[in-house]
Amino acid sequence: MAVDLKNLRAEFRAIYNGEPRFFRAPGRVNLIGEHTDYNGGFVLPMAIEHETTVAAAARADRKIRVRSVNLNEDGEIDLNAPEQKMRGSWLDFIEGVARILERQNIKLRGADLLIASEVPNGAGLSSSAALEISVGLALTEISGQTVDRVALALSGQKAEHEFVGAKVGIMDQFISALGRKGHALLIDCRNLEAEQVPFSTKDVAIAICNSNVKHKLASSEYNTRRAECERGVELLKQFLPEITQLRDVSIDNFEKYESNLPDVIRKRCRHVVTENARTLRAAEALKQNNLEDFGGLMQHSHASLRDDYEVSCRELDLLVEIAADCKGVLGARMTGGGFGGSTVNLVRRENLGKFIERVPAQYYNQTQIKADVYVSNPADGAKEVKSSEM
Numbered sequence: 001m002a003v004d005l006k007n008l009r010a011e012f013r014a015i016y017n018g019e020p021r022f023f024r025a026p027g028r029v030n031l032i033g034e035h036t037d038y039n040g041g042f043v044l045p046m047a048i049e050h051e052t053t054v055a056a057a058a059r060a061d062r063k064i065r066v067r068s069v070n071l072n073e074d075g076e077i078d079l080n081a082p083e084q085k086m087r088g089s090w091l092d093f094i095e096g097v098a099r100i101l102e103r104q105n106i107k108l109r110g111a112d113l114l115i116a117s118e119v120p121n122g123a124g125l126s127s128s129a130a131l132e133i134s135v136g137l138a139l140t141e142i143s144g145q146t147v148d149r150v151a152l153a154l155s156g157q158k159a160e161h162e163f164v165g166a167k168v169g170i171m172d173q174f175i176s177a178l179g180r181k182g183h184a185l186l187i188d189c190r191n192l193e194a195e196q197v198p199f200s201t202k203d204v205a206i207a208i209c210n211s212n213v214k215h216k217l218a219s220s221e222y223n224t225r226r227a228e229c230e231r232g233v234e235l236l237k238q239f240l241p242e243i244t245q246l247r248d249v250s251i252d253n254f255e256k257y258e259s260n261l262p263d264v265i266r267k268r269c270r271h272v273v274t275e276n277a278r279t280l281r282a283a284e285a286l287k288q289n290n291l292e293d294f295g296g297l298m299q300h301s302h303a304s305l306r307d308d309y310e311v312s313c314r315e316l317d318l319l320v321e322i323a324a325d326c327k328g329v330l331g332a333r334m335t336g337g338g339f340g341g342s343t344v345n346l347v348r349r350e351n352l353g354k355f356i357e358r359v360p361a362q363y364y365n366q367t368q369i370k371a372d373v374y375v376s377n378p379a380d381g382a383k384e385v386k387s388s389e390m
């Protein structure tokens, strides 16, 4: 499941006439912990085997010349020229990462970059974080510098905020920079502490189903949900003065005071409070290799996102229902912000073949939309690929 490095090197030589080093960073899927990040809560993503690869060589000047194989487009950025933001193209990601790294006193050399990715764009697998983290690592290393992994993740996030104009959380960059093969990563989004959680996929597979729909509601509803959560905190503060985010509210306390909340706010808060608890329990279940419990928590997460948080849609619900009817499915849920995107499914290996046949076929029957299925083990975060590994 990797970009062919020999081809990439040949293409690099043909374009830039030099010898590259190779850097990779993965996409990700969130196993559980949805809409908890901006409430200071917990998320549990894993890095996937689909990666973005950057072939890179330093230049004598301060120019970054870059080509994307996927988009068949190139561009140029001069680090000695004034910053350029929000062009509305993928160059914003490249320039953003470079400029933010430099602000952290990582002096960069110019670079020739050739980028090839197998992380599908816009499928909810975070091709953008894979791009930022692979490019950030490449630019740093070929400049003879080093960057701390957390700082690398933060620079990717900051690049999206400032140069792309997307107010994203830290999860995607964090897991792309810090993922570990055979592990999921439990991230505390309040203090950015992270714990590697062993995840054995000997008997089960992670299958991601892209619904291939994206409803327009997503960004306006996202802002509404954030505001509803903040309102919930304000109201609950009357009874729980010590809280600052929904993360601080236990299920017990929520149940004690929820009758004081208006109906919609109560539902939104209930999702976040219970989802945080589910995510912590899911991490425990993984540690004990209790995949039945883990799958059950995924199922509850979906119901909560559908009924309380109301960010699912017909297509995601359908994918989850079809999956739940398939033999060997331990859990299925929407993953990502919602209103389209993908589901994540925990499927027994011996039933995976049938699952891959059946889910897209039934989905197509009912929607006339093709779903894509990606299967992946938990993979490593960003790293250099040495020529000896080619």
Ligand code: ADP
Residues within 6 Å of the ligand: 052, 068, 069, 070, 071, 089, 090, 093, 115, 116, 117, 120, 121, 122, 123, 124, 125, 126, 127, 128, 129, 131
């Ligand atoms: P997601 O991160 O869920 O895949 P985003 O909209 O956040 O979706 O990021 C997708 C954008 O990232 C693309 O529109 C493009 O600008 C940029 N991008 C991702 N991968 C590549 C690539 N291989 N080459 C160039 N740009 C890319």
Ligand code: MG
Residues within 6 Å of the ligand: 126, 127, 128, 129
């Ligand atoms: Mg993205």
